[in-house]
Amino acid sequence: MLKYVGNDLFVEKVAVSKLAKKFGTPLYIYSQKKLEDNFNAYKIGFKGVDTVICYAMKANSNHSILKLLAKLGAGADIVSGGELYRALKAGIKSQKIVYSGVGKTAQEIEFALKSNILMFNAESFEEVEQINKIAGKLKKKARLSFRVNPNVDAHTHKYITTGKEGNKFGIRYEDAFDIYMKVSKMKNIEIVGVDSHIGSQILDVSAFKLAAKKMSALIDKLEANGLNIKYIDIGGGLGIKYKSTDKPQKPIDLRNIVMPVYSKYKGKTIIVEPGRAIVGDAGILVGEVVYRKTAGTKNFIITNLAMTDLIRPALYEAYHNVLPVKKSSKKQQIADIVGPVCESSDFIAKDRKFPVVEQGDFIAVECTGAYGRAMASQYNSRPRGAEVLVKCSKVKVIRKAETVEDLMSKEVK
Numbered sequence: 540m541l542k543y544v545g546n547d548l549f550v551e552k553v554a555v556s557k558l559a560k561k562f563g564t565p566l567y568i569y570s571q572k573k574l575e576d577n578f579n580a581y582k583i584g585f586k587g588v589d590t591v592i593c594y595a596m597k598a599n600s601n602h603s604i605l606k607l608l609a610k611l612g613a614g615a616d617i618v619s620g621g622e623l624y625r626a627l628k629a630g631i632k633s634q635k636i637v638y639s640g641v642g643k644t645a646q647e648i649e650f651a652l653k654s655n656i657l658m659f660n661a662e663s664f665e666e667v668e669q670i671n672k673i674a675g676k677l678k679k680k681a682r683l684s685f686r687v688n689p690n691v692d693a694h695t696h697k698y699i700t701t702g703k704e705g706n707k708f709g710i711r712y713e714d715a716f717d718i719y720m721k722v723s724k725m726k727n728i729e730i731v732g733v734d735s736h737i738g739s740q741i742l743d744v745s746a747f748k749l750a751a752k753k754m755s756a757l758i759d760k761l762e763a764n765g766l767n768i769k770y771i772d773i774g775g776g777l778g779i780k781y782k783s784t785d786k787p788q789k790p791i792d793l794r795n796i797v798m799p800v801y802s803k804y805k806g807k808t809i810i811v812e813p814g815r816a817i818v819g820d821a822g823i824l825v826g827e828v829v830y831r832k833t834a835g836t837k838n839f840i841i842t843n844l845a846m847t848d849l850i851r852p853a854l855y856e857a858y859h860n861v862l863p864v865k866k867s868s869k870k871q872q873i874a875d876i877v878g879p880v881c882e883s884s885d886f887i888a889k890d891r892k893f894p895v896v897e898q899g900d901f902i903a904v905e906c907t908g909a910y911g912r913a914m915a916s917q918y919n920s921r922p923r924g925a926e927v928l929v930k931c932s933k934v935k936v937i938r939k940a941e942t943v944e945d946l947m948s949k950e951v952k
């Protein structure tokens with residue numbers, strides 16, 4: 540999706556500098572082709588397997604992106620009532636929506652039951668008691684699976700690993716059978732599935748095999764005891780290429796590693812919940828150089844891209860490649876590329892080799908389609924920039940830039 544034409548960086552057939560000038564920066568730019576290719580890679584990868592691809596929309600919940608994915612047949616993995624609202628508005632079918640999250644409120648549960656979603660991925664016994672109670676009140680049966688923590692190491696950053704013992708997600712594998720049996724007696728609960736999501740930015744799919752083997756043993760035990768498991772949710776988590784040395788695996792690799800375990804089951808549906816792998820490398824964040832300074836031996840490139848626009852480096856020590864929007868023949872330097880916010884963790888890149896820049900030069904931060912704009916804030920009273928979607932040579936604004944008035948729109952004046 541990204542390439543230099545001459546000295547100019549392009550997304551599909553549009554020059555990034557042209558968009559930056561027209562819409563201002565910070566600016567998120569997405570490639571429609573890349574989004575579609577990424578989604579279709581799941582369709583192709585799981586071809587022949589009865590599968591629902593539930594896009595984990597917390598990665599990027601922009602309405603236009605959801606609509607595009609809905610058209611391709613995507614379901615959604617949601618984590619809040621707000622996401623349910625967005626998913627339905629975008630035309631995602633309620634029967635393709637699964638609901639994850641450790642803290643679903645009564646209000647959210649009621650909304651989901653009334654919307655007739657595919658299933659709740661419950662994360663605690665108390666949550667199911669609540670779902671049972673609300674379903675009873677609504678005279679409905681709630682379809683349910685448990686998110687089970689298979690205690691496998693996904694070898695990813697400690698803040699994005701979720702399938703190891705001792706983190707807040709799911710129920711312990713060792714406790715799962717007993718909890719399932721207890722819950723199966725609840726009047727308004729219909730057990731329909733099992734679920735595990737072991738982490739994010741996973742570059743080695745072998746952890747999925749370990750998880751699958753454990754989940755399969757659980758399924759067999761549950762079915763031997765009279766339950767009917769129709770859905771096997773294997774979660775999301777496939778990684779993308781942030782660094783040139785990253786070797787991400789594809790949906791087909793995921794299929795090839797889990798299906799030998801699951802193919803013995805007939806009539807069950809596999810659910811996948813990719814987030815990052817759909818949107819991550821389909822988006823870039825564009826900003827511009829405000830000042831340059833040196834402090835001793837250190838060079839700083841001060842930009843208008845803050846942790847409020849992209850928090851991943853501050854939050855996860857994440858690496859993002861940064862490109863000059865106009866290819867430069869200037870000499871390379873080692874610099875920190877930082878933002879204007881009053882926090883030391885407000886950086887985009889540290890000790891990065893980058894050509895010497897001028898004030899006003901545009902820079903592009905790669906692979907920011909996932910957990911970029913979705914995690915942006917107005918901290919330091921910074922209005923957030925626009926988002927545009929590029930399809931070939933066409934450009935569509937899919938979110939307008941905020942103004943300073945927007946900052947105060949809900950405040951009492």
Ligand SMILES: *Cc1c(COP(=O)(O)O)cnc(C)c1O
Pocket residue numbers: 595597598616639640736738739740774775776777812813814815816909
């Ligand atoms: C975040 C999340 C995902 C998506 O993770 P990615 O790494 O973006 O694919 C899937 N399922 C659940 C339950 C999640 O919380």
